[in-house]
Amino acid sequence: MTSAEGVVLTEGQHQYYRIVVVGGGNGGLSVAGRLRRQGVKDIAVVEPRTTHLYKPLFSHVAGGTAPGSMTVRPQGSVMPKGVKWVRDAVTSIEPESRTLMLDGGGRLTYEHVIVAAGIQHDWDAVPGLADAVRAPSGGSHYEIDLAVKTSALLRDLRSGTVIFSQPPGPASCAGAAQKPMYLACDFWQKTGVLSDIHVIMLVPDATIFGIPEIDRELNRKIAAYGIDLRTRAEITAVDAEARTVTVRQGQPQLPEELSYDVLNVEPPQSAPDWLSNLAAPGEDGGFVDVDPQTLRHRRHPNVWALGDAAATANSKSGGALRKQTLALARNLQAVLEGKAPTELYDGYSVCPFTVSRGTVVFAEFDDQYRLKPTIPFWKGLARERRLTWIFDRHILPWVYWHMILKGRA
Numbered sequence: 001m002t003s004a005e006g007v008v009l010t011e012g013q014h015q016y017y018r019i020v021v022v023g024g025g026n027g028g029l030s031v032a033g034r035l036r037r038q039g040v041k042d043i044a045v046v047e048p049r050t051t052h053l054y055k056p057l058f059s060h061v062a063g064g065t066a067p068g069s070m071t072v073r074p075q076g077s078v079m080p081k082g083v084k085w086v087r088d089a090v091t092s093i094e095p096e097s098r099t100l101m102l103d104g105g106g107r108l109t110y111e112h113v114i115v116a117a118g119i120q121h122d123w124d125a126v127p128g129l130a131d132a133v134r135a136p137s138g139g140s141h142y143e144i145d146l147a148v149k150t151s152a153l154l155r156d157l158r159s160g161t162v163i164f165s166q167p168p169g170p171a172s173c174a175g176a177a178q179k180p181m182y183l184a185c186d187f188w189q190k191t192g193v194l195s196d197i198h199v200i201m202l203v204p205d206a207t208i209f210g211i212p213e214i215d216r217e218l219n220r221k222i223a224a225y226g227i228d229l230r231t232r233a234e235i236t237a238v239d240a241e242a243r244t245v246t247v248r249q250g251q252p253q254l255p256e257e258l259s260y261d262v263l264n265v266e267p268p269q270s271a272p273d274w275l276s277n278l279a280a281p282g283e284d285g286g287f288v289d290v291d292p293q294t295l296r297h298r299r300h301p302n303v304w305a306l307g308d309a310a311a312t313a314n315s316k317s318g319g320a321l322r323k324q325t326l327a328l329a330r331n332l333q334a335v336l337e338g339k340a341p342t343e344l345y346d347g348y349s350v351c352p353f354t355v356s357r358g359t360v361v362f363a364e365f366d367d368q369y370r371l372k373p374t375i376p377f378w379k380g381l382a383r384e385r386r387l388t389w390i391f392d393r394h395i396l397p398w399v400y401w402h403m404i405l406k407g408r409a
């Protein structure tokens, strides 16, 4: 088996690596690449998927501004140089014995483990939801095949009702629920059918996003497109055959049934069930209990976590990961050299709202939902701009494949 295909352990087989990274997604590969570039050796990434996905582009795929093929590359082609790929899924992490159990029956031991296993999609949390997104009128830009389907549904619609929804609770780039909606509205406006389409957006919170400056920008676009925004709203059931959703909305939350011609949802999400032994004590269903600044586990010093799987207070995003990987890699290297971890992650996150097919509202903020612009004091990037569209749609994908995944950005 070549390294491009990954190493597969057979039943009962055991291997040791100094550093094991669980998950070869955005966070796992970036942190492995960074550690390698810092000179750390003997690193393995455990990842069952044979393809790697660039998820921020899924919103563009669903909204019709990027092809699905741009989001996918073979996993073997994106593994950082000098890092081993173990092609399997981890079924449990036993921190006391520093052991990982693999789905294929093998076993890994380590000196340090980094958990970067992402977030799980709970399609069954809402009755009827799993069927609805697979039915002819449903889709979701949180799975690439369903994003491609949504793209065709939105493109071909000339009249009727479209429902977009964001679930309550934790989510990967929660605000992404809105992105294909604005892209589609711009398309419908330009093709002259927007006035025949009733666009409904369901969000769980009291406002569209939660930061006044960003809410102002988004509300301006919502008014311009004539979007029917429902706040404090949550889908509680879907009937795919009748094409209806039951929604609880407003304050007090009252039930209402809405009919749709197209439904695009962000799924309910939660911490991976199999990681529950690494959550905070008594916190059932919690994310990996790391110190949110050093990213080291609070009870198990040889366990680290970052990205969507970590119990940090920031909004979960790839932008947050760029800063997390830097802090974690430096802290872990310090510990390997017998020093204390001193590099602190500052809670930065980002959500680029694609508010038209050529402009973005680039929301950068901290874990208290205060604006945190990359260019200090210049809050102008958080206004609708062409520049940030070019960055999000054209520059960032290149940076992701060539720099972020290699631990260079």
Ligand SMILES: Cc1cc2nc3c(=O)[nH]c(=O)nc-3n(C[C@H](O)[C@H](O)[C@H](O)COP(=O)(O)OP(=O)(O)OC[C@H]3O[C@@H](n4cnc5c(N)ncnc54)[C@H](O)[C@@H]3O)c2cc1C
Binding pocket: 022, 023, 024, 025, 026, 027, 028, 046, 047, 048, 049, 055, 056, 057, 058, 059, 088, 089, 090, 091, 116, 117, 118, 119, 141, 142, 172, 173, 176, 306, 307, 308, 309, 316, 317, 318, 319, 320, 321, 350, 351, 352
């Ligand atoms: C539709 C969408 C749009 C987004 N838009 C943006 C955006 O515009 N900007 C932005 O900054 N962020 C965006 N994000 C968020 C960003 O993609 C995530 O925050 C980021 O991918 C998280 O990285 P991660 O490494 O934690 O998880 P992932 O990238 O999800 O990687 C987790 C990996 O772990 C693997 N894994 C899972 N279970 C196991 C197991 N048991 N054993 C081994 N491996 C396992 C998975 O196969 C996966 O490869 C978006 C996300 C989505 C879904």
